[in-house]
Amino acid sequence: MGKYQWSAWARNQGLGAGFFIFTGGVISFFYPNMIWAIVNTVTGLIIMGLEYPVTPFNKLGFLSENYYFRAFLYFAFIVPTIFQAPTTTGGMCLATTALTYLRAGVNGESGAKKRVERKKEDMSAIKAPPQ
């Protein structure tokens, strides 16, 4: 097995935290200050989309592949969760997610797909069959 990768756990956490923030956001629609409900529902969807990953989100190059960027994005997403009760738990979970992604980044991981190198086959050793 290869070196340990934190990204697997970080991904699971991201999906869970994104889901909590999304449901918290939906419930917040019944609370005053609807702006937070809208912001949190959207961030919840973005997080889940980035983690799964869903089609527009896996083609953003640096934005979808770099784990440092993702960690800091998530730290930023924690801020709107603080303003409404239903989303705070999601925010706490997003904090652990962001920390795990930071650890993954430090560990040298990234979301980039590895390019498989194909060796050019040495055709000279193969002789033609006798005529």
Add this chain to the structure above:
Amino acid sequence: MGLLEITPKRLAFYAFWASTNIALFVYGFFKQKNDPGLTLLNSIGGSVWSSRGAGLAMCYTCTCLLVPVCRNLIAVLRTTPIRHIMDFDDNIYFHKCAAYANLFWTMVHVNAHYQNFFMVELKLFSALPFRAWQIHYTMWGGVTGHIMLVIMFLMHTSAKIEVRRRKFEVFWITHHLYFFYYFLLFFHGYGCFVKTGTGQCRPYSNFFYTAPVFVLYFLERCLREYRARQFTALIKVVFHPGNTMELQFEKPSFKYKPGQYLFINIPDVSKLEWHPFTITSTPEEGFVSIHIRIVGDWTRKASQLLGGYQNAKVLPTIRVDGPYGAPAEDFYNYSVGVLVGAGIGVTPSASLLKSVWYRYYRKAPMKLKKVYFFWINRDKEAFEWFHSLLATLEESVPTSFLEIHVYLTGKLSVDDIQNIVLNNDDEVDPLTELKTRCHYGRPSWDKIFASVGAANNSFGASEVGVFYCGPNPLAETLRSACRQAKSNGGTKFVFRKEKF
């Protein structure tokens, strides 16, 4: 043991599980709704009743979570008649069912509570002067609840197989947060927020159910520690080709049956990790052996450590917990048995074959009349692990009792093929050095089971036990072959799979 495998027993279990959960939810729901002393809180409506109903269902799921992981209890229950109703092989599956049910009810409970606290501030402020944030973050229920949620989040996310397989320690250490989870659970209702107008407390005291189970699990852990600390001495380490090592040790307090497994801990490799391995020896041999295939972090470190003790007098300490029951220990209940091992999954078969040999040698009376053994390997090196055992069995046990079939499924290099062709005239097979010829390619299970079923007519067994240990894909193939064989012939093929 996939999710989608529906057997009558599974269906009955799902029906039981769903109905008990829903029944408890409904009971909790209406108990709250119809409580005359709680009209103030009940005025909020459905969210209060749902949160209480879900809370009661969670008492149930949290209790059910700890029971299937009491390995020693399960090992004892496995030998009682209860095993015909409950399938103890699938204890972890039940643990997961309880975990997912708990997660579902948590979602219901938590979201209902978000609604509740907001409503308390909005509608009931004159009677209950609390702001929502106060209930969330300063009261017992809220504080314990939020911390429990984060713990649950961490436990669930690290338990998925992608994380567990890659680094077991992350899963193991995170999962031990259960200890704090249960303590917080006991205190969840402590502040007694739900009380009548006259101040009478109305909790759904979960600790009546969860505390005894927690104590049971704590005792289970104590028992495991105690047994592990009994005298254990590593006496021999053998490195086999095919990336496998064999450990032999003595432990007088360890009484086992063939086919069981144990947990081993090597403090010099990792103080906390315990890994399960099938026992490959039989009690008659006087020592206990396990065969370990070197695949991941722990096994690699262990092999490096043990490899450094070439001529040492004293080998490192090990600790052993067990023995624990496995499907293989039921092998002797059948009159016709089929053992299938794939790769290192041959270990339970090895133990059973050794045991069968001892009994045959002693002419001990046994129900078993015919044994078929199939060993399927990808690499030819693996055959060395039990070569002497199989050679001895071929010599001393007639094929009318034991049939050995060996399959090599991996690609062979040109050199290997030439070697085989050159040596093909010898009495023994060039690859395995046994009298039985090695087959190349995968076995055709339908044909095999058909001939086993046909041969069974002379034995008259009503059931043939098929015991398999190895990777999952082959398990699915075997399972469907067993089902197919049953529908074609008359004999019932019972499929038992070990945890790999």
